[in-house]
Structures are given as C-alpha cells and as structure tokens.
Amino acid sequence: xxxxxxxxxxxxxxxxxxxxxxxxxxxxxxxxxxxxxxxxxxxxxxxxxxxxxxxxxxxxxxxxxxxxxxxxxxxxxxxxxxxxxxxxxxxxxxxxxxxxxxxxxxxxxxxxxxxxxxxxxxxxxxxxxxxxxxxxxxxxxxxxxxxxxxxxxxxxxxxxxxxxxxxxxxxxxxxxxxxxxxxxxxxxxxxxxxxxxxxxxxxxxxxxxxxxxxxxxxxxxxxxxxxxxxxxxxxxxxxxxxxxxxxxxxxxxxxxxxxxxxxxxxxxxxxxxxxxxxxxxxxxxxxxxxxxxxxxxxxxxxxxxxxxxxxxxxxxxx
Amino acid sequence: xxxxxxxxxxxxxxxxxxxxxxxxxxxxxxxxxxxxxxxxxxxxxxxxxxxxxxxxxxxxxxxxxxxxxxxxxxxxxxxxxxxxxxxxxxxxxxxxxxxxxxxxxxxxxxxxxxxxxxxxxxxxxxxxxxxxxxxxxxxxxxxxxxxxxxxxxxxxxxxxxxxxxxxxxxxxxxxxxxxxxxxxxxxxxxxxxxxxxxxxxxxxxxxxxxxxxxxxxxxxxxxxxxxxxxxxxxxxxxxxxxxxxxxxxxxxxxxxxxxxxxxxxxxxxxxxxxxxxxxxxxxxxxxxxxxxxxxxxxxxxxxxxxxxxxxxxxxxxx
Amino acid sequence: xxxxxxxxxxxxxxxxxxxxxxxxxxxxxxxxxxxxxxxxxxxxxxxxxxxxxxxxxxxxxxxxxxxxxxxxxxxxxxxxxxxxxxxxxxxxxxxxxxxxxxxxxxxxxxxxxxxxxxxxxxxxxxxxxxxxxxxxxxxxxxxxxxxxxxxxxxxxxxxxxxxxxxxxxxxxxxxxxxxxxxxxxxxxxxxxxxxxxxxxxxxxxxxxxxxxxxxxxxxxxxxxxxxxxxxxxxxxxxxxxxxxxxxxxxxxxxxxxxxxxxxxxxxxxxxxxxxxxxxxxxxxxxxxxxxxxxxxxxxxxxxxxxxxxxxxxxxxxx
Numbered sequence: 001x002x003x004x005x006x007x008x009x010x011x012x013x014x015x016x017x018x019x020x021x022x023x024x025x026x027x028x029x030x031x032x033x034x035x036x037x038x039x040x041x042x043x044x045x046x047x048x049x050x051x052x053x054x055x056x057x058x059x060x061x062x063x064x065x066x067x068x069x070x071x072x073x074x075x076x077x078x079x080x081x082x083x084x085x086x087x088x089x090x091x092x093x094x095x096x097x098x099x100x101x102x103x104x105x106x107x108x109x110x111x112x113x114x115x116x117x118x119x120x121x122x123x124x125x126x127x128x129x130x131x132x133x134x135x136x137x138x139x140x141x142x143x144x145x146x147x148x149x150x151x152x153x154x155x156x157x158x159x160x161x162x163x164x165x166x167x168x169x170x171x172x173x174x175x176x177x178x179x180x181x182x183x184x185x186x187x188x189x190x191x192x193x194x195x196x197x198x199x200x201x202x203x204x205x206x207x208x209x210x211x212x213x214x215x216x217x218x219x220x221x222x223x224x225x226x227x228x229x230x231x232x233x234x235x236x237x238x239x240x241x242x243x244x245x246x247x248x249x250x251x252x253x254x255x256x257x258x259x260x261x262x263x264x265x266x267x268x269x270x271x272x273x274x275x276x277x278x279x280x281x282x283x284x285x286x287x288x289x290x291x292x293x294x295x296x297x298x299x300x301x302x303x304x305x306x307x308x309x310x311x312x313x314x315x316x317x318x
Numbered sequence: 319x320x321x322x323x324x325x326x327x328x329x330x331x332x333x334x335x336x337x338x339x340x341x342x343x344x345x346x347x348x349x350x351x352x353x354x355x356x357x358x359x360x361x362x363x364x365x366x367x368x369x370x371x372x373x374x375x376x377x378x379x380x381x382x383x384x385x386x387x388x389x390x391x392x393x394x395x396x397x398x399x400x401x402x403x404x405x406x407x408x409x410x411x412x413x414x415x416x417x418x419x420x421x422x423x424x425x426x427x428x429x430x431x432x433x434x435x436x437x438x439x440x441x442x443x444x445x446x447x448x449x450x451x452x453x454x455x456x457x458x459x460x461x462x463x464x465x466x467x468x469x470x471x472x473x474x475x476x477x478x479x480x481x482x483x484x485x486x487x488x489x490x491x492x493x494x495x496x497x498x499x500x501x502x503x504x505x506x507x508x509x510x511x512x513x514x515x516x517x518x519x520x521x522x523x524x525x526x527x528x529x530x531x532x533x534x535x536x537x538x539x540x541x542x543x544x545x546x547x548x549x550x551x552x553x554x555x556x557x558x559x560x561x562x563x564x565x566x567x568x569x570x571x572x573x574x575x576x577x578x579x580x581x582x583x584x585x586x587x588x589x590x591x592x593x594x595x596x597x598x599x600x601x602x603x604x605x606x607x608x609x610x611x612x613x614x615x616x617x618x619x620x621x622x623x624x625x626x627x628x629x630x631x632x633x634x635x636x
Numbered sequence: 637x638x639x640x641x642x643x644x645x646x647x648x649x650x651x652x653x654x655x656x657x658x659x660x661x662x663x664x665x666x667x668x669x670x671x672x673x674x675x676x677x678x679x680x681x682x683x684x685x686x687x688x689x690x691x692x693x694x695x696x697x698x699x700x701x702x703x704x705x706x707x708x709x710x711x712x713x714x715x716x717x718x719x720x721x722x723x724x725x726x727x728x729x730x731x732x733x734x735x736x737x738x739x740x741x742x743x744x745x746x747x748x749x750x751x752x753x754x755x756x757x758x759x760x761x762x763x764x765x766x767x768x769x770x771x772x773x774x775x776x777x778x779x780x781x782x783x784x785x786x787x788x789x790x791x792x793x794x795x796x797x798x799x800x801x802x803x804x805x806x807x808x809x810x811x812x813x814x815x816x817x818x819x820x821x822x823x824x825x826x827x828x829x830x831x832x833x834x835x836x837x838x839x840x841x842x843x844x845x846x847x848x849x850x851x852x853x854x855x856x857x858x859x860x861x862x863x864x865x866x867x868x869x870x871x872x873x874x875x876x877x878x879x880x881x882x883x884x885x886x887x888x889x890x891x892x893x894x895x896x897x898x899x900x901x902x903x904x905x906x907x908x909x910x911x912x913x914x915x916x917x918x919x920x921x922x923x924x925x926x927x928x929x930x931x932x933x934x935x936x937x938x939x940x941x942x943x944x945x946x947x948x949x950x951x952x953x954x
Binding site: 047049075077079080081090091094095097098099100101102103104 | 359
C-alpha cells in the first residue's frame with residue numbers, strides 16, 4: 001500500500017516489501033542531497049505543507065525531519081499531540097480526519113503503537129503522503145535507511161558483508177527495519193546478538209543468524225550495530241543489572257578486535273555510555289555514529305522528495 | 319473599536335456589531351482563497367510577523383491559524399504563554415506591552431477569560447491587529463464565520479433558513495458568536511435547544527427561540543449545529559449522566575428525520591461520539607464537519623488579510 | 637576564543653575581553669537594522685539554519701532570537717531540551733556533538749550552568765557560531781548590549797556618565813555583562829547598589845564602586861538600571877520580606893529625584909511591580925524599558941550577522 005500504481009513511493013511506512021532497486025534509489029537520492037554543498041535550498045517542496053505528528057516525544061527525530069523539510073522549502077507545522085484534542089478523548093481516527101481536512105501534503109508520524117502509521121495512511125485523504133518516524137516496536141524505516149547509507153559510504157557492496165545487530169532486538173523497531181533493509185540489499189550475513197530474553201521467537205525466519213554469545217557473534221564482522229538499551233527493561237525483570245549486561249554484551253575495545261580490522265561501529269543514539277558501549281569505542285576511530293546523524297537529514301530529504309513526486313504522479317493519473 | 323475610521327476591519331474580536339455587508343465580505347474573501355488551487359502562496363502578509371499568543375492550549379485552533387499565516391507568507395512566532403513570564407507573576411498588561419515592543423504586526427489571542435482579546439486590543443500598540451481565537455465564554459468569531467461559510471456553501475440564502483444550536487449554550491463562546499452571525503445575516507429562525515440548566519437567562523433578547531425538548535426543536539430545521547459537551551459540566555451537577563444526556567439530547571439518525579430531508583449537521587469538534595452525537599450521524603451523508611475544518615483555514619486567511627489591510631489604511635491616514 | 641584570527645566575532649559568549657571598537661560596531665550595526673523601516677527582510681542569513689537550544693526556559697529571550705533570525709531570512713529550529721534526550725541521561729557533550737552533525741550554522745544557547753556556552757563553543761564543529769543567551773550566573777551579553785544601545789540613544793557619550801546597577805548583583809548574569817560593557821565603553825563611573833548579602837566579594841576589581849545605601853548610590857546618576865529580584869532568594873534567607881526590601885531598595889518617584897533630572901530608568905524585565913520598582917516609575921516618563929525590548933531584536937540581528945560573517949571569513953582562510 002505504500003507504492004503508487006506505477007511502483008513509485010507514495011508513503012514510507014516500512015522497509016518490508018520494498019525492492020532493492022527502490023532502496024538503492026533512496027540512497028542515491030540522499031547522496032545527491034549530500035553532495036550539494038551550496039547554500040541554496042532545494043525548491044522540491046515549495047508551497048507544500050509538512051505536518052509533524054508526534055504522539056510520542058522525540059526531539060532528535062523531530063528536529064531532523066524539520067531540518068529536512070526546511071531544506072526542501074516546505075512549510076512545517078509541528079503538533080505535539082500528547083497535549084492536544086486526543087487527550088480530550090478524541091479517537092486517532094477523528095484526529096487524522098480533522099488534520100487531513102487542513103490543506104496539508106505530508107504527515108510525519110511518530111507513535112507509541114505498532115501499526116499507527118499504516119492505520120493513518122489508510123484513513124487519511126488520498127493526496128497526503130505518510131512517513132513513519134517510528135511506530136511502537138514495529139518499524140523505523142528512515143533510521144534503517146540512514147544506516148544503510150552509512151554502510152554504503154564505507155563498504156562498497158552489501159553482498160560480501162557480515163553485519164551484526166547487538167542488544168534489545170525484542171523491543172527494537174530500529175532492529176526490525178535494519179534487518180529488512182539488510183536482507184533486501186542482499187547482505188552476506190545478518191546476525192542478531194542478544195540474551196535469550198531479548199530475542200523474539202522465530203526471528204530466524206527473517207533471514208538472520210542468532211547468537212547469544214557476544215564473542216562468537218562479533219567474530220569477523222564488517223559492521224557492528226549497537227542498539228540503545230532501554231533501562232526500563234531491567235525493571236521488567238528481562239535483564240540483570242547494568243553492570244552484568246555490560247560485562248556480557250557491552251562493546252569494548254577488546255571485543256572490537258574480534259571483528260574485522262576495518263569494521264565500523266554504528267549506534268542510533270542516544271548512547272548509554274558504559275551500558276551497551278564503552279566510551280573509547282563510541283568515540284573511537286571505527287565509530288561512524290555522528291556520520292549517521294548527518295546522513296539522517298539527507299535520507300529524510302530523499303524520502304520526502306520521492307513520496308511527494310510519487311503522490312503527484314498518482315494524482316495526475318486519476 | 320474593531321473597525322478603522324473608514325469602516326474596514328482593524329481587529330477581529332467579536333461578531334457583535336459588525337454589519338451584514340462586512341460578514342459577507344469575509345465569506346467572499348474566504349471563497350476566493352478556497353478557489354485558488356495553485357501551489358503558490360499569497361504574498362499578502364510577506365514581511366509581516368504574526369504572534370500566536372495561546373494563554374489556553376488549543377492545538378487545533380493554533381494549527382489552523384499557523385497554516386493560514388504560512389499560506390499568506392507571514393513569519394510566525396508561537397508562544398505557549400502558560401509556560402512563560404506570566405507564570406513568573408507578570409501581569410497581562412506587562413506581557414502585552416513587552417510583546418508589543420517586539421516588531422510584530424498581528425496578535426492571535428486565545429485566553430480563558432472573557433474579554434481578554436478586547437483588553438489586549440485596547441492596550442497594544444496601534445499598528446498591531448488583534449484576532450480573537452476564543453476568549454472564555456465570550457466569543458470565538460472565526461469559528462462562527464467558518465460555520466457561516468459552510469452554511470452558505472450548502473444553502474443559497476440565510477433568510478429562509480431555520481437553524482438550531484444544540485447543547486451547552488450557557489458555557490459556549492462558539493454558540494454566542496454563531497447567534498450573532500446568524501442574526502446579523504438575517505437568518506429566518508435561530509433556535510437554541512438545551513436543558514434549562516445549560517441556557518443563560520434572557521437569551522431570547524439575542525433574537526433566538528428557546529427549546530428544552532429536542533424533538534420539538536429539531537422539527538423542520540435546515541441546519542443542525544451540535545456543540546461539544548464539556549464533560550466537566552457533569553461533575554458540576556449541571557447535568558445528569560452521559561447516558562441520560564444522550565437519551566434526551568443526543569443527535570441520532572431517528573431524530574435527524576425530524577429535520578428537513580436536506581438538512582446539514584455541523585459540529586465545531588472535537589466530537590464526543592455517543593455523548594452529544596451518534597457516530598452514524600457524525601459520519602453520515604448530512605454531516606459537513608470536515609468541510610468546516612477545511613473552511614477554517616480560508617476564513618482565518620480572509621480575516622488576517624482584511625485586518626492587515628484595514629490597519630494599513632488607518633496608519634496611512636494618520 | 638570568541639574571535640576569529642582577523643579579530644572579527646565568531647562566537648558571542650561574553651562581553652569580557654572584547655574591544656571598545658567591536659562593541660561600538662555591534663551598536664552601529666544594530667542602529668542600521670533599526671533605521672531600516674521597510675518590510676523587506678535582510679537576506680544576510682538566507683539558507684542558514686539557526687538552532688535555538690534552550691536548556692532553561694525563557695519565552696521572552698527565545699522569541700526575540702526567533703524574530704531576529706526570521707528578519708535575517710534564516711531557517712530556525714527551536715529545541716526545548718528539557719524534554720529531550722538529555723533527560724534520557726545523555727551528556728551535554730553527546731547532545732552537542734549530535735546536534736552539531738545536523739547541518740546547522742548557529743547555536744543560540746540558554747543554560748542554567750555558568751560556562752555552558754563556552755563549553756559548547758569549544759566542542760561543537762568549527763563552522764558553527766555559538767551565541768550565549770544566558771548561562772547560569774555568568775553572562776547574558778546580548779542583554780547587556782541592548783542596554784548599551786538604549787543608553788547611547790539617550791546619552792551621547794559614555795565617558796561622562798554615572799551609571800548605577802541596583803539589586804541582586806550576586807546572582808545576576810545581566811549585571812556582570814553590563815559591568816563589562818560599561819567599563820569597556822569607558823563609562824565615567826559604574827556603581828552597584830545592593831544589600832551586603834547580594835554583592836559578590838571583590839567586585840571592586842571589576843572597576844565598580846559599591847553602595848549599600850540606596851540614597852547615596854542614586855545621587856547624581858545619569859542611568860538607573862534596576863535588576864529583577866528573584867523571589868526565591870527570600871526563601872534562601874538572603875533577604876528579609878518583600879516589603880522591607882522595597883522600603884530599603886525599591887525605586888520610587890521620591891528616590892528618583894536624587895538622580896539627575898534627565899536620568900533614564902532601565903530594567904531587563906519582567907518587572908516585579910512594588911518589589912524592586914514602583915509602577916509610577918516603571919511606567920513613568922524616564923522609563924525606557926519598552927525601548928530596551930525593541931532594541932533587543934536589533935542587537936540580536938547585529939550579533940547574528942556579525943558572527944556569521946566572522947565564521948565565513950575564518951572558513952575561507954582555512
């Protein structure tokens with residue numbers, strides 16, 4: 001449902017089901033935006049209005065979407081919906097219908113419930129594109145694409161790569177989207193590395209290899225992707241203490257030696273120093289964490305530009 | 319005080335006292351904005367700065383004013399004043415004088431106290447236009463005008479119409495502004511329909527007929543305007559339970575049959591489904607609720623454009 | 637560290653150490669912006685992105701920086717960081733590195749800790765200019781410069797002037813920056829007037845005369861600068877009651893007669909009427925408080941324009 005009838009992007013809800021060609025197109029488009037160093041804004045979204053709908057707070061993600069939209073010359077309205085009519089008991093459907101009636105062209109949606117972005121795309125007016133900025137434990141597709149861009153900038157080709165994702169796979173929308181992106185791009189091997197309590201049952205069906213031992217999992221990796229450990233998990237009894245977690249699964253300089261010498265270290269931020277990753281690794285030469293942040297704006301510009309053009313084509317055909 | 323010496327709008331504080339001609343001019347101007355489907359923004363407020371002063375939270379109203387100002391090319395600063403200096407004990411007068419000293423051209427004001435917008439218009443610098451976005455129980459004139467626009471789009475003329483306003487008339491600034499607008503536009507009959515506890519004493523002087531029985535009130539209506547029931551009222555003892563309110567005053571499909579066959583159903587939103595209105599009516603063929611939302615942006619653009627031009631004329635004459 | 641190698645402003649962190657010539661240049665630049673009454677925006681920051689980083693809330697200061705940036709055609713992103721990742725336990729350094737990776741050109745920083753703006757300037761990417769919008773008890777340099785502009789508009793020259801700063805000198809970043817600005821501009825005499833508990837030890841080394849008696853301190857002043865009394869201080873035991881404070885240090889009409897006949901009264905706002913200043917003085921003929929507010933936008937435009945140009949020069953030389 002995120003594709004127009006001619007196969008172009010109309011919404012961007014999940015990586016699942018998208019073709020390798022389309023993913024490459026997003027990466028190429030983002031590279032174009034990165035290589036344009038002039039001060040001139042792109043006029044791609046001039047006269048368009050982007051509505052940021054943040055049902056869940058995220059200053060960082062909201063900011064990068066705002067910056068991306070501004071660079072494309074869009075108008076922006078940001079709604080912190082936790083304080084709005086929905087708190088007066090209005091249903092999500094009513095909220096979306098109302099916002100959809102307000103002359104706008106794109107919804108950027110962050111929501112604590114899995115499936116919210118799909119639900120909104122299904123129920124909003126046809127001329128509005130929906131971009132998923134994170135929904136529950138389900139997907140965070142722009143994060144996954146900025147990660148793919150970062151990998152491609154360091155490693156020519158995905159096919160020979162061994163990529164490990166380490167941490168709370170069970171609750172991570174980032175991990176889920178990364179796995180879809182990596183397998184779609186034909187990555188040689190994708191591993192998930194975590195304690196048993198943090199791995200969802202049946203994840204092997206997504207095409208990944210499961211490791212419970214950090215040393216075995218890190219062996220010979222080209223790309224090491226750390227996830228942020230939500231400290232709330234420990235209170236839920238899924239995890240022992242921070243100290244024990246770090247001793248078993250923390251990324252240290254010593255452990256990094258098990259990966260390839262030219263392996264890169266990634267993290268979606270914000271980093272819990274000393275919990276999932278040692279500061280010397282987070283700030284070390286192999287870390288590309290800040291490059292990920294920078295790529296985030298270019299990826300969001302690419303997806304915004306492509307979905308708007310997909311919508312325009314779809315509307316022209318009708 | 320909201321008119322310039324040549325009779326043009328300078329502020330927009332209340333419908334009361336405005337001429338039918340001026341109301342028609344607002345509606346015509348809004349229609350012009352609606353009919354302009356091009357992506358080009360209007361340059362009417364280019365170089366002007368609109369300050370949104372929200373002393374009371376309202377995501378929906380704030381958003382439509384922001385969208386309207388953006389469409390007119392204005393710069394916008396939004397102040398959530400609940401968190402600002404006024405909470406440090408500064409008086410409203412000091413706040414207004416300070417903001418008035420900051421090179422801006424328009425205040426959009428939402429305030430929990432009746433009369434706040436008038437007070438601000440009286441005390442801010444002469445070059446600033448004040449738009450009332452809702453003050454206490456007093457007035458919400460842009461809401462009333464978007465309702466008039468919606469009625470005019472469905473019914474050619476106001477004169478033969480029977481219009482009913484149903485619900486908490488006592489506490490509703492929306493109802494008060496609607497009544498002024500409807501009577502100014504020479505509507506055939508304006509009815510208010512509510513339990514005795516929710517009707518202000520002496521409201522007949524505003525030119526309306528009072529009904530306490532829903533069936534009698536709905537009879538032969540052309541336009542059915544529902545108000546949102548503030549659930550807080552029930553705790554105040556003014557109302558029995560939600561269920562009893564719905565059984566006496568809820569708008570159901572059965573009751574809608576008492577109105578004219580081509581009657582339209584309106585609601586300022588957000589809707590309390592199953593409290594004041596049945597979902598089948600809110601989402602039914604006669605409902606024009608989403609059209610109201612869409613008209614809200616055009617009406618706000620119209621009022622912004624007209625007050626700025628009224629100010630310019632006034633300043634030129636001085 | 638706030639100067640480029642050619643002596644131009646690159647950051648604006650503190651008045652301390654800046655030359656009289658540079659301060660005069662800021663004032664002259666601000667006057668130029670004030671005298672341009674056309675509706676046209678200045679294109680000086682077109683294509684640039686200003687990030688407002690408010691670790692401490694301040695609606696008033698944030699608004700004037702936003703207005704200044706808009707007038708210079710910049711894009712603006714405002715982060716209320718109290719609600720952001722830092723509250724998830726991220727360090728200031730990580731926050732700054734992350735925001736620094738997001739294609740922006742200027743940080744406007746407000747922070748409750750002294751030295752925060754310097755820390756950020758030291759650790760953010762080289763192409764970003766940092767403007768201090770108030771850090772702890774340390775400095776508030778744009779406030780001091782708008783005060784200097786206001787003084788210069790009323791008094792031709794700083795050299796013959798006697799200027800008194802009255803109130804909580806101990807906790808005031810405004811006072812500290814004012815003293816640096818006044819002494820740099822060779823003001824004839826700078827006095828601080830306050831109870832012993834609100835004067836920092838050794839302040840005479842900054843080139844000021846200390847008075848504990850209001851009547852003696854006011855004698856023959858050309859400029860009377862009142863500070864806002866933070867009511868929290870009284871709970872800390874540093875002060876007796878409000879009433880006693882006012883009777884000893886409140887600025888009344890009677891006391892104003894001790895100053896020169898053409899003395900001006902200043903206050904950074906928001907005013908505590910009846911605590912540090914009588915309403916008849918705050919609203920009287922000698923008060924220039926609202927002019928200060930208006931000057932604030934011009935000063936912020938000047939500093940933004942100058943630091944961006946200083947950065948451009950520095951980057952061109954590299």
